[in-house]
Amino acid sequence: MDPLSKETINEFDDKLGLAEAGVIAGDDGFCSKMDAYLSDAESFFIKFRRSQLNNDFDDAQNYLKESVEASRRSTERNHTLEARSRMEWGLLRFTAGEEEEAGVDLRWAMERLKAIEEGSIAHGVATLNLAEWHTSRNEGIMALAILSDINREGPHEEPIIATSRLQISCLLFELGDYVSSQRHAWVAFKACSKNEMMESAHQSALIWMDLSLTNIDKSASRMSDVVSEASPRELGQNAPCRGHPEDLEEVVEWCTKNWNLGFDGESRPDIAVLLEAERALQLDAFHSKIVESGEAEDPTVLAMLNQ
Secondary structure (H helix, E strand, O other): OOOOOHHHHHOOOOHHHHHHHHHHHOOHHHHHHHHHHOOHHHHHHHHHHHHHHOOOHHHHHHHHHHHHHHHOOHHHOOHHHHHHHHHHHHHHHHHOOOHHHHHHHHHHHHHHHHHHHOOOHHHHHHHHHHHHHHHHOOOHHHHHHHHOOOOOOOOOOHHHHHHHHHHHHHHHHHHOOHHHHHHHHHHHHHHHHHOOOHHHHHHHHHHHHHHHHHHEOOOOOOHHHHHHOOOOOOOOOOOOOOEOHHHHHHHHHHHHHHOOOOOOOOOOHHHHHHHHHHHHOOOOHHHHHHHHHOOOOOHHHHHHHOO
16 A cells, blocks of 8 residues: 555544654655645644754744644634644744743643643643743742653653653752752653663763762662652751662663763763762673773773773
């Protein structure tokens, strides 16, 4: 069967998503064919996406405006697409330096999507974007409040939960709440690695190792227990981070097996952290991997390799 046949296309409920995939793939012929299956609002949204990929800011903004207006017409009212278009409009405004206006659009989109399809990917992305907007304005507490709406038990999809936990871990680290940052980094690492979100998995693993290395102790609670038994702490209660060696070994082995960040660069604190963790466990697989590559340039890393 022709994969682009009318019958095949009609089997897809999300024709807008199918058209977006065509845009991202650069298949103009397929996009032209899909236009017949889209509403006016959806067609304008696809034109926006193409302009965005071509870095044409003016056209992208104009097409988004057309998409919002078309999605509001009674003949093809589309609340979800209106919210998605407002979210994208907010992101465009932010890149143009219109920070206040961007915040209004991003919050409107998040609240609308929560009302009509809570837990959807679009709602999750809108929530993450609004939290990032607050973070960019040094409003970490507000960002944490927004992210707290993404519950670890659902209804959001696991990749959304994973991304939110990584954001929370980074924010808590900046605020000096290292124990909570460590816990959220672990949750992010487990979920990101499970979903093959490699860049985020490496980032969360390195945060967790950095916080745990100061106190590796066999009597420390396993992170799975720390996560499942987490509860609010008393004001001022800020115990030092502790890590169990078996948890550290799991993270080190995963990073060694999946390392795709290269070894070059004159400043590589990420490699130094992993080497320190490996040394604490008396392992050497990552050390050997670096030596075999011959790419190490960071003076700190080179000194650690020669110790």
